[in-house]
Amino acid sequence: MHNMAKPQGTKSPHTLRLAFLGGGSFGTAMSNLAARNGCDSTLWVRNKRTVKSLQKNRVNKKYLPGYILDERLKYEHDLKAAVQDKDIIFVAVPSSAFRETLRKIRPYLSGQSVVSLTKGMEKDTFSLMSDIISQELPEVNFGVMSGPNLAVEIMQNMPSASVIASDSEPLRHAVQSALHSAFFRVFASDDIKGVELGGALKNIYAIAMGMAASYNVGENTKAMLLTRGLAEMSRFGVASGANPLTFLGLAGVGDLYATCSSELSRNYRIGNMLGNGMSLEAAIKKLGQTAEGVNTIQQVHEKATKLGIYMPITHALYAVIFEDQAALGVALNLMESGFRSDVEFVMPHEYSNESLNAQMNATSKK
Numbered sequence: 320m321h322n323m324a325k326p327q328g329t330k331s332p333h334t335l336r337l338a339f340l341g342g343g344s345f346g347t348a349m350s351n352l353a354a355r356n357g358c359d360s361t362l363w364v365r366n367k368r369t370v371k372s373l374q375k376n377r378v379n380k381k382y383l384p385g386y387i388l389d390e391r392l393k394y395e396h397d398l399k400a401a402v403q404d405k406d407i408i409f410v411a412v413p414s415s416a417f418r419e420t421l422r423k424i425r426p427y428l429s430g431q432s433v434v435s436l437t438k439g440m441e442k443d444t445f446s447l448m449s450d451i452i453s454q455e456l457p458e459v460n461f462g463v464m465s466g467p468n469l470a471v472e473i474m475q476n477m478p479s480a481s482v483i484a485s486d487s488e489p490l491r492h493a494v495q496s497a498l499h500s501a502f503f504r505v506f507a508s509d510d511i512k513g514v515e516l517g518g519a520l521k522n523i524y525a526i527a528m529g530m531a532a533s534y535n536v537g538e539n540t541k542a543m544l545l546t547r548g549l550a551e552m553s554r555f556g557v558a559s560g561a562n563p564l565t566f567l568g569l570a571g572v573g574d575l576y577a578t579c580s581s582e583l584s585r586n587y588r589i590g591n592m593l594g595n596g597m598s599l600e601a602a603i604k605k606l607g608q609t610a611e612g613v614n615t616i617q618q619v620h621e622k623a624t625k626l627g628i629y630m631p632i633t634h635a636l637y638a639v640i641f642e643d644q645a646a647l648g649v650a651l652n653l654m655e656s657g658f659r660s661d662v663e664f665v666m667p668h669e670y671s672n673e674s675l676n677a678q679m680n681a682t683s684k685k
């Protein structure tokens with residue numbers, strides 16, 4: 320890797336050479352951002368015809384129609400040509416294709432760093448993308464990037480920010496200098512698990528919020544859902560080795576807010592379609608794009624059940640989507656469930672409902 324330790328804003332004698340793997344909306348938006356920043360940026364797309372169309376029209380017709388891409392952005396369908404001699408490889412394929420993509424690039428690696436842009440969990444293994452990188456590319460310097468980054472808003476130059484998490488300070492600086500601009504700020508973290516879990520878990524609550532919106536709920540209800548979702552995220556994060564304070568940052572509450580408030584979010588749209596009575600299969604088909612949250616609900620429901628982590632919203636959503644339970648009845652049960660502490664890192668939730676009931680009975684008898 321060249322000039323990794325250069326501080327942000329220093330004129331570099333060597334332009335960073337970047338590859339972005341995945342021609343969907345996010346890989347396209349981020350590779351475009353890097354090209355516009357003057358990086359040598361190449362977008363790898365597996366389909367040769369799509370590459371030809373991108374070269375000719377400079378528009379990603381399927382995923383970002385109507386947005387002209389920077390003339391300096393390069394396109395490649397040959398994986399070896401895309402990744403060899405690069406400084407950083409950003410991976411923006413869905414979680415279901417992440418491991419297979421790393422296996423394919425492995426023969427062409429000779430010192431490149433890898434940064435995951437993917438927000439999800441591998442089906443059945445519950446691996447996060449950082450776990451998969453460590454398993455498949457143990458020698459590689461890596462990071463994960465996550466934050467409130469709706470691709471369409473990035474293409475519209477709406478001011479946005481994200482987080483690069485890595486144990487490597489030079490890699491954090493390199494990613495900051497590659498992507499930072501007047502429209503896009505990149506903050507740093509060394510809590511890889513926390514940043515990654517923020518991006519993966521918020522998709523669960525975006526689906527819940529999209530579903531709630533179909534019932535025309537008020538702002539109080541949305542605020543409750545969002546903050547109790549955040550409580551679940553940080554609880555699950557701590558059980559997975561993350562720092563709970565990370566969930567107060569851009570990759571936690573920031574991304575949760577963006578994804579839970581916008582119809583640009585595919586997860587929100589899936590929830591909304593389900594709430595309006597569409598079947599899961601029909602909603603996924605109609606969306607025609609990646610919605611990681613559908614798999615994440617299943618993974619987290621299973622893991623939280625196994626580890627005894629209290630995730631009532633996730634379990635309720637699972638019951639509605641995968642066990643055909645009626646949404647209103649499930650929501651009522653959620654509302655009627657026992658007393659809890661607001662922020663358990665402030666006041667630990669140490670009383671079970673039974674012990675609380677016993678205390679209340681004792682008090683009322685006095």
Ligand SMILES: NC(=O)C1=CN([C@@H]2O[C@H](COP(=O)(O)OP(=O)(O)OC[C@H]3O[C@@H](n4cnc5c(N)ncnc54)[C@H](O)[C@@H]3O)[C@@H](O)[C@H]2O)C=CC1
Nearest residue numbers: 342343344345346411412413416437438468469470608609
């Ligand atoms: N779109 C967004 O606003 C953001 C997306 N992300 C994350 O980025 C990841 C990718 O999402 P999007 O780009 O939005 O998805 P998308 O649905 O727009 O596109 C997915 C792309 O991956 C390609 N792909 C699928 N399987 C592949 C395989 N086996 N090999 C190579 N390419 C394959 C598809 O052809 C398509 O080009 C997801 O984990 C998502 O959560 C993260 C931040 C923002």
Ligand SMILES: O=C(CO)COP(=O)(O)O
Nearest residue numbers: 466467468469584585586
């Ligand atoms: O992660 C995102 C924004 O930060 C994109 O959310 P969706 O995958 O729900 O579209």
